[in-house]
Amino acid sequence: MILQWIVFILSALFAIFSALMMITRKNPIHSALFLIGNFLSVAVLYILLGRQFIAIAQVMIYAGAIMMLIVFTIMLISVEELKKVSLLRFGAGGVIGLVMTVLLFGFLASSVAVRTLPGLKGGFPLERIQELGPFKVIGGLLMTKYLLPFELASVVLLIGIIGAVILAKKER
């Protein structure tokens, strides 16, 4: 119990810290590495919530695949050219952006920081998921109730691959 709190506080603080570092670093490679740290700490939070499948998917897809693509692209596009001009835009626009962000956070926080949320509870409490097997039950849902979105996701990925190839192809 106390251990859960310690892990939660540590990973939440690291998530906030790495997100803040990510938006303030000048070098995009450093931003990418801090973003990987953020994704890993969110994966730890998923395990604390008892959702092992999405934690593994977070590490594999976000921290593995997507961030590898981003780091590859940063290395293809040389970083030195990006460093010449000032990268942050402060001034009037930055101040307005900061104020709007704080307002947005207040709005979001006031809507989620309540003890009870409205709506009905579903049929999968933590003990039932452990009894059925956490991966088996998600696989079952993907193959029965969510079969159409699952197939559509594969179509989206296929279109993404074709689009990337067409865009990156050199014109003859």
Place this chain on the structure above:
Amino acid sequence: MIPVSLYMLLGALLFSIGILGVLIRRDAIVIFMCIELMLSAVGLTLVSASRYYNGLDGVIVAFLGMTVAAAEAAIGLAIFVLLHRTYKGIKVDEINLLKG
């Protein structure tokens, strides 16, 4: 048990930090990474809601969102490589052909 609203507050905070990054950064790759951060924060909110409601629907929606993020990363980074060929370095301020 840790109250679920704490996870949701963390998700809201990460989302706001992502929006702040989109607003104050100039180079397109970091803006793209901020959008990934916002998607991941929405995933955290969905999964904590699925814990609160004792369901697994939120997990599946977060997973499908991840596949959309992967396709978006492939296309977005191809567009960045193209922009870099044209403009030599991608500042969003310099990409103003549509400005009129």
